[in-house]
Amino acid sequence: xxxxxxxxxxxxxxxxxxxxxxxxxxxxxxxxxxxxxxxxxxxxxxxxxxxxxxxxxxxxxxxxxxxxxxxxxxxxxxxxxxxxxxxxxxxxxxxxxxxxxxxxxxxxxxxxxxxxxxxxxxxxxxxxxxxxxxxxxxxxxxxxxxxxxxxxxxxxxxxxxxxxxxxxxxxxxxxxxxxxxxxxxxxxxxxxxxxxxxxxxxxxxxxxxxxxxxxxxxxxxxxxxxxxxxxxxxxxxxxxxxxxxxxxxxxxxxxxxxxxxxxxxxxxxxxxxxxxxxxxxxxxxxxxxxxxxxxxxxxxxxxxxxxxxxxxxxxxxxxxxxxxxxxxxxxxxxxxxxxxxxxxxxxxxxxxxxxxxxxxxxxxxxxxxxxxxxxxxxxxxxxxxxxxxxxxxxxxxxxxxxxxxxxxxxxxxxxxxxxxxxxxxxxxxxxxxxxxxxxxxxxxxxxxxxxxxxxxxxxxxxxxxxxxxxxxxxxxxxxxxxxxxxxxxxxxxxxxxxxxxxxxxxxxxxxxxxxxxxxxxxxxxxxxxxxxxxxxxxxxxxxxxxxxxxxxxxxxxxxxxxxxxxxxxxxxxxxxxxxxxxxxxxxxxxxxxxxxxxxxxxxxxxxxxxxxxxxxxxxxxxxxxxxxxxxxxxxxxxxxxxxxxxxxxxxxxxxxxxxxxxxxxxxxxxxxxxxxxxxxxxxxxxxxxxxxxxxxxxxxxxxxxxxxxxxxxxxxxxxxxxxxxxxxxxxxxxxxxxxxxxxxxxxxxxxxxxxxxxxxxxxxxxxxxxxxxxxxxxxxxxxxxxxxxxxxxxxxxxxxxxxxxxxxxxxxxxxxxxxxxxxxxxxxxxxxxxxxxxxxxxxx
Numbered sequence: 095x096x097x098x099x100x101x102x103x104x105x106x107x108x109x110x111x112x113x114x115x116x117x118x119x120x121x122x123x124x125x126x127x128x129x130x131x132x133x134x135x136x137x138x139x140x141x142x143x144x145x146x147x148x149x150x151x152x153x154x155x156x157x158x159x160x161x162x163x164x165x166x167x168x169x170x171x172x173x174x175x176x177x178x179x180x181x182x183x184x185x186x187x188x189x190x191x192x193x194x195x196x197x198x199x200x201x202x203x204x205x206x207x208x209x210x211x212x213x214x215x216x217x218x219x220x221x222x223x224x225x226x227x228x229x230x231x232x233x234x235x236x237x238x239x240x241x242x243x244x245x246x247x248x249x250x251x252x253x254x255x256x257x258x259x260x261x262x263x264x265x266x267x268x269x270x271x272x273x274x275x276x277x278x279x280x281x282x283x284x285x286x287x288x289x290x291x292x293x294x295x296x297x298x299x300x301x302x303x304x305x306x307x308x309x310x311x312x313x314x315x316x317x318x319x320x321x322x323x324x325x326x327x328x329x330x331x332x333x334x335x336x337x338x339x340x341x342x343x344x345x346x347x348x349x350x351x352x353x354x355x356x357x358x359x360x361x362x363x364x365x366x367x368x369x370x371x372x373x374x375x376x377x378x379x380x381x382x383x384x385x386x387x388x389x390x391x392x393x394x395x396x397x398x399x400x401x402x403x404x405x406x407x408x409x410x411x412x413x414x415x416x417x418x419x420x421x422x423x424x425x426x427x428x429x430x431x432x433x434x435x436x437x438x439x440x441x442x443x444x445x446x447x448x449x450x451x452x453x454x455x456x457x458x459x460x461x462x463x464x465x466x467x468x469x470x471x472x473x474x475x476x477x478x479x480x481x482x483x484x485x486x487x488x489x490x491x492x493x494x495x496x497x498x499x500x501x502x503x504x505x506x507x508x509x510x511x512x513x514x515x516x517x518x519x520x521x522x523x524x525x526x527x528x529x530x531x532x533x534x535x536x537x538x539x540x541x542x543x544x545x546x547x548x549x550x551x552x553x554x555x556x557x558x559x560x561x562x563x564x565x566x567x568x569x570x571x572x573x574x575x576x577x578x579x580x581x582x583x584x585x586x587x588x589x590x591x592x593x594x595x596x597x598x599x600x601x602x603x604x605x606x607x608x609x610x611x612x613x614x615x616x617x618x619x620x621x622x623x624x625x626x627x628x629x630x631x632x633x634x635x636x637x638x639x640x641x642x643x644x645x646x647x648x649x650x651x652x653x654x655x656x657x658x659x660x661x662x663x664x665x666x667x668x669x670x671x672x673x674x675x676x677x678x679x680x681x682x683x684x685x686x687x688x689x690x691x692x693x694x695x696x697x698x699x700x701x702x703x704x705x706x707x708x709x710x711x712x713x714x715x716x717x718x719x720x721x722x723x724x725x726x727x728x729x730x731x732x733x734x735x736x737x738x739x740x741x742x743x744x745x746x747x748x749x750x751x752x753x754x755x756x757x758x759x760x761x762x763x764x765x766x767x768x769x770x771x772x773x774x775x776x777x778x779x780x781x782x783x784x785x786x787x788x789x790x791x792x793x794x795x796x797x798x799x800x801x802x803x804x805x806x807x808x809x810x811x812x813x814x815x816x817x818x819x820x821x822x823x824x825x826x827x828x829x830x831x832x833x834x835x836x837x838x839x840x841x842x843x844x845x846x847x848x849x850x851x852x853x854x855x856x857x858x859x860x861x862x863x864x865x866x867x868x869x870x871x872x873x874x875x876x877x878x879x880x881x882x883x884x885x886x887x888x889x890x891x892x893x894x895x896x897x898x899x900x901x902x903x904x905x906x907x908x909x910x911x912x913x914x915x916x917x918x919x920x921x922x923x924x925x926x927x928x929x930x931x932x933x934x935x936x937x938x
Contacts, residue, residue, distance in 0.1 A: 142404040144197050145330070153206050153331045162206050163188065164333060169201040169368040179207060181325070186674045189216045189326045193370070197329035198402045198409075200337035201368045202802075207327035216324040238645070238668070238730065239609050239748040336799060339399040340432050341369040342417065345379060347387050362397045362411060366433065371408045372397050378413035394420045396432050423623065423818065426909065430810045449510065457543060464779075469545040472578045472586055473503060476640050479551040485761040487546050488643060490589040498589060502647040503544050507760035508770035513783060537650055539777055547575040548583055555636035558587045591635060594642040601642075605696025605750035609724050612717060612848025616815050625819040630848055644758040645749070651773055652755040658776035661736030661787055664768050664794060665755045668730040668746040675726035685870050686894065688719065695750050698723065714831045715895050718843055721833065721850075729802070732756070732765050732794035736787030765797045816849065817904075820911040825903040827916070832896040835872040837865035840892050842900060842913065851913035853900065858915055861887055868893075878917055890918045 148156070156162030165179030165188070177196050178187040188207065190196055199205045343364035348356045360379050362372040374397055376384065383390055394417040402409040414432075418425035473489040489501035549572050557566060566580060574580055602608075615631040618624065656663040676692055683690040689705060691697040702720060706712040730746065738744065746754040757773070760766040768783070768790075775782040785793070820826055828846035835841075839854045855863045861877045871893060878888040892898065899916035 143194060143407060144402075144404045145328070146404060147197070147332070148206075148330045150331075153333075156208075157206065162208055162330065163327070164204065164206045166336070167196070167199050167201060167203050167205045167329070169196070171366070171368060174367040177201075179205065179327070180672075186324055189324050190329065191216070191326055193407075195326075195328040199329045199332050200335070200339065202336040203332050204334040204336055205329045206331040206333055208330045210326045210328060212323070215326045218322045218324055238746065238754070239607065239727065240611055240724075338433060340396060340414065341366055341372075341399075342394055342396055342426075342430075342433060343369075344393070344420075345374070345383060345387075345390055345395055345413075347384065361408075362395065362413070364397070365394075369399075370402070372399060372411035373408050374411050374413045380416070392420050394418060394425050396428075420909075423814065426814050427811060430807055430814070462543065465541045465543045468501070468503075468542045470577065471501070471544070472582050473501065473544045473546055474548045474550055474583055474586070475546050476550045476552060476555045476587075476636060479553060483761040484546075484549070486640075486644065486758050487544060488586075488590060488640070490586045490593070492589070498593060500590065500593060500643065502643050502758070503542065504647070504758050504770075505760060506541060506770070508767050508774065511767055513771065534646075534650070539651070539654060539773060541774075541777075541779060545575070547578045548572050550583070550587075552634070552636040552640075555587050555639065556634050558584050559591050559635050559639075562588055587639075590643070591639050594639040597642045597646065598638060601645075601749075602696070602699060605694060605699075607695035607699040607748045607750070609702075609720050609727070609748075611720060611724065612843075612845070614812060614816065614848050616819070624822065625815045627823070628816065628819055628847065630846070648755055648757050649749075649751055649753065651757040651769060652753040655755065655769065655772045655776055656735055656753055659735075659772060659782065661734075662772065662782065662785070662790060663735040663755070664732060664765060664772060664790060665735055665744060665753060666730055666732055666746065666765075667738075667744055667754070668748050669728045669743070670747045671726035672728060679722060679726060682722070683719075690719075695747050711897065714829075714845055714897065717845065718831050718833055718895065721843060729798075732797045732801075734787050734790040734794055737791045763797075763801075765794070768793065814909060816847070817909040817911050820902050821904040821909065824911070825901045827899065827901050830898050830900045830913075832892055832894055832898060835865075835874050835892060835894060837874070838863070840874055842898060844900060844902065844913065847902070849902075851900070851902070853898075853913050853915050857912065859917075876915075881917070888918055 153162060157164060163179070163182060165182070167190070168178050168187075170176040170178075175192050177190040177199075179190070181188055188209070190207065341362075341364035343362055343366075346361045346363055348359065348361055350356060355373070358376060359373040360376055360383065362374045364371070380390065396414040396417060397411045398414050399409045399411045417428055420426070468489075471489050471491065473487050475484050475487045477484055485505040485507070487501075487503040489499075489503065491499045491501070493499055551572075554566075554571060557570070566584060568580060571580055574583060610633060613631040613633075614628055616625045616628045619626050652663070652665055656665065671692075680690070680692050690701040692701075702716060702723070705719075706716040727748075730748075735744065741752075745752055755769050756763055756766050757769045758766065760770055771780070771783050774780045783790075826847070828844045830842035830844045830851075833841040833843050833850065838856065839852050841850060841852050843850055855874075855876070858876065859879045861879050863877065864875045866873055866875070874892040876890045876892060878890065880887050899918075900913045901916055902911050902913055904911050
């Protein structure tokens with residue numbers, strides 16, 4: 095394989111579903127073809143439920159004048175009537191109350207909103223928890239912040255090592271009481287991060303208040319300080335329909351058998367409550383659906399929205415296909431991929447014809463004259479044991495002056511993907527793969543030809559690092575080409591490890607941040623593909639070794655391409671955390687007596703490193719706080735350097751560097767292929783791609799969108815597999831640490847599995863429970879029923895950072911699981927200390 099090379103000389107080492115709760119003038123039956131509707135206006139037309147969208151001209155004018163605001167719509171997955179867009183000034187999100195105000199926009203759409211009059215803004219009570227005032231964020235940590243070179247899932251075959259390594263950040267609880275009520279509720283007490291850091295916007299209630307109290311100002315409330323109001327708005331235009339308009343769900347007959355609609359349409363009820371219910375023509379449905387509807391109760395279908403009229407609560411759609419039985423891996427996975435618009439179809443023959451036809455492929459003779467020949471060098475790959483796409487290799491050559499020459503060799507994928515070819519077009523469209531379950535002395539960039547002498551796994555490299563003086567037995571290593579010895583490879587790994595340690599140490603001295611979170615890995619059954627077990631993935635020195643050199647290569651390429659093409663470099667920026675959420679976290683840490691410094695990425699990293707001890711309880715508390723710190727973080731974005739005028743916005747917050755890009759994974763990311771083309775042009779190997787800054791930015795935007803979809807799919811895939819594991823192997827027991835306390839429930843981070851879950855008081859055998867505030871800290875006292883007659887009742891106090899024992903168990907509904915608390919006094923599962931330290935500061 096030919097490779098572009100990056101060589102570095104280094105110094106020696108030193109609710110209800112859908113929208114049915116919104117009752118328009120026609121009630122549930124209002125929809126297409128309903129000519130018998132009694133609720134007609136004087137002119138004989140149906141009364142509109144939704145506003146007509148503004149014209150493009152008025153929208154453009156309003157955005158320029160600042161009377162309209164644009165942003166990406168986030169709909170709360172647990173309370174679908176609540177939606178939000180980010181505030182342009184980084185302050186509290188703008189609130190969009192109800193489906194009518196959302197005006198037929200779906201989650202992820204780029205929308206334009208108009209602020210409502212101030213008397214209709216949402217009131218946030220003083221001293222209240224304003225978790226309700228923000229959108230329900232799904233975790234958007236960039237991979238540079240939490241580990242980028244993790245094992246990925248192979249396409250087929252289930253080896254001994256886990257092949258699904260994904261952050262587990264999922265939860266399927268609906269409300270505080272566990273029954274999915276959809277009242278607007280606010281919580282007195284500490285800010286949102288101390289109450290529940292996982293899903294902002296869930297029913298974390300203290301006392302319910304009416305809709306009028308929570309969403310509009312009464313006469314008495316107008317004198318409240320400005321900070322207690324949240325701006326509210328309505329959608330007036332959809333700039334870009336980012337949502338796929340596809341959903342998985344179930345078919346039902348309409349309720350009114352006598353209506354004209356009943357003879358024409360069935361009702362499609364999406365699994366995702368953020369998508370409206372959809373009328374689908376009966377001709378799209380299975381032939382016997384009308385006569386035998388119960389046969390399809392558990393059948394999962396895919397439906398696509400084709401229209402949504404202003405005068406209808408429900409959308410119009412087409413049934414795309416039947417997936418199979420709900421709760422099974424394949425149909426559920428296909429549904430997830432379709433909902434997020436992930437193209438998983440086979441490549442067309444036109445695309446496949448772009449690939450080399452004669453296999454095994456050999457390097458054409460003319461390429462040898464254009465590239466540096468490194469085939470005799472000791473170069474090798476380090477990847478997960480199940481990896482199929484090998485796109486990076488490393489080398490480390492000692493030089494006569496005592497320095498080392500480190501080579502980072504990345505597959506020259508752009509050679510095989512000619513610009514404008516069918517393969518290029520399909521790669522640009524798909525944009526990314528989706529995986530289910532110190533000072534540099536000098537640098538040289540160039541195209542090379544290499545021959546990898548061995549294929550090391552992370553486990554091989556780890557054993558070499560852990561046994562620096564012992565020879566690794568040949569049988570424990572993969573085959574090594576005869577030109578090189580295992581000792582030579584071993585020494586190269588040790589040299590790379592030593593350099594990587596120095597690079598990493600210096601990176602954090604220079605102010606980088608890392609938020610390592612628990613990541614769940616599954617082992618799959620060879621025959622069935624079902625999860626056999628899972629464990630928390632351990633990020634070891636071999637992973638860190640590879641990561642450091644990938645980061646270094648990406649930074650070097652970012653500087654090279656931006657230096658050569660200041661207006662056309664494709665870079666990756668990471669904005670600083672959201673101000674409002676960060677301030678809430680600062681206040682929470684002060685209340686909890688945690689000496690955290692949030693002034694910069696480096697200060698935060700140092701705080702997380704130094705605040706906690708290394709006993710297991712302290713490490714568990716660190717895990718919880720790390721999770722909290724991830725909430726205000728924004729996602730990293732690809733962008734074209736010619737579009738952003740302010741170079742301070744180029745910075746990467748987590749890495750704390752001025753320029754960064756993605757270069758090292760061209761097999762799985764199209765952004766890297768674009769960067770390869772730019773680097774090739776910068777080195778004189780080809781012309782600058784024929785793209786204006788705006789066109790390159792459009793490609794960057796598409797890569798961002800597909801990357802987000804990929805991340806969501808991976809999270810949902812992990813959730814699917816974990817739910818199946820609980821169902822097949824449960825109940826599962828673990829110690830957990832309390833993240834947030836509510837008046838009838840509390841949230842926990844389950845330490846053994848890295849998942850977050852809500853524990854409901856009404857699911858426990860309690861005699862009573864009592865919520866109170868001690869100072870500003872919420873506290874829930876549980877009084878357990880005695881296990882036997884005559885025994886004393888057991889009292890348990892639950893506060894943030896309490897350590898508890900939980901049991902995860904399957905629910906009767908398909909692929910759902912819940913957490914219940916084990917009665918206190920049982921033997922500790924993980925050997926963590928049973929008592930938490932005295933209130934105030936962290937454990938030393």
